[in-house]
Amino acid sequence: MRSLQRAIVASLLFLLASKNGAMAEDRNITVVNTDPAITYEGPNTGNATICQIDSNGFIQSGQPGCYDVPSMCAASVTMNMSPSTAASMKFKGSAIYINSVLSSISPLFDVTLDGKTTTIDGVRDSRRFSCFTLFSATKLDPTVEHTIRLSINGTSPTRDMAIDADGNITLFSLINMTYTVPDPIPSAASRTLASISEVWVLVVGLGAVLGIIAGY
Numbered sequence: 001m002r003s004l005q006r007a008i009v010a011s012l013l014f015l016l017a018s019k020n021g022a023m024a025e026d027r028n029i030t031v032v033n034t035d036p037a038i039t040y041e042g043p044n045t046g047n048a049t050i051c052q053i054d055s056n057g058f059i060q061s062g063q064p065g066c067y068d069v070p071s072m073c074a075a076s077v078t079m080n081m082s083p084s085t086a087a088s089m090k091f092k093g094s095a096i097y098i099n100s101v102l103s104s105i106s107p108l109f110d111v112t113l114d115g116k117t118t119t120i121d122g123v124r125d126s127r128r129f130s131c132f133t134l135f136s137a138t139k140l141d142p143t144v145e146h147t148i149r150l151s152i153n154g155t156s157p158t159r160d161m162a163i164d165a166d167g168n169i170t171l172f173s174l175i176n177m178t179y180t181v182p183d184p185i186p187s188a189a190s191r192t193l194a195s196i197s198e199v200w201v202l203v204v205g206l207g208a209v210l211g212i213i214a215g216y
Helices: 002-021 188-214
Strands: 026-032 039-041 078-080 086-091 095-102 108-113 116-121 130-137 146-154 172-174 176-182
Touching: 026 086, 086 172, 086 176, 095 108, 095 146, 108 130, 116 130, 146 172
Parallel strands: none
Antiparallel strands: 026 176, 039 086, 078 172, 086 146, 095 130, 095 172, 095 176, 108 116, 108 146
16 A cells, blocks of 8 residues: 555656756747848849649749749748849847758858858759758857848859859849747746645645545
């Protein structure tokens, strides 16, 4: 009988400790290319037209100027040929990710985060557009406001020369910017009240359980 009582008490205490020891987890917030939180520079920076594909896998007719972006890759994307195109956003978070549509003729991009600029080669192996994480930064201070800006640096020296030998293509692309924030952590007062409540429930529950067992 006593061994059963001890097992029940240990189980209840373990459950309570596990609940109180649970930590808040980080979560990602995705800001899509059409969100007003993103500020664009340059001409014609609206949402691009993604080509519609028929049941045989061919681009449907009557879609001039569309971009052949796989449907499972991006629901919407900003695409622009102007080298002056740029996109900026402010955020508070511990990490930031820029996702873009890239190919073998993508340009060099400049990403400026809090005044520090990193140049990234956007060229990828495939001639067809595909989705990639162009830039990422972690271990940021989540309590301060950060500013990030994506712009075109110029044509890439590693581009597909068979398509763009003269270096005339500077294709800007942005699917979304995603940043990481911590889930809200309850205040010390609310955690204390919750703990008192949980302990009281535990005491009452233990009393009921032990009383039932004692009656056998």
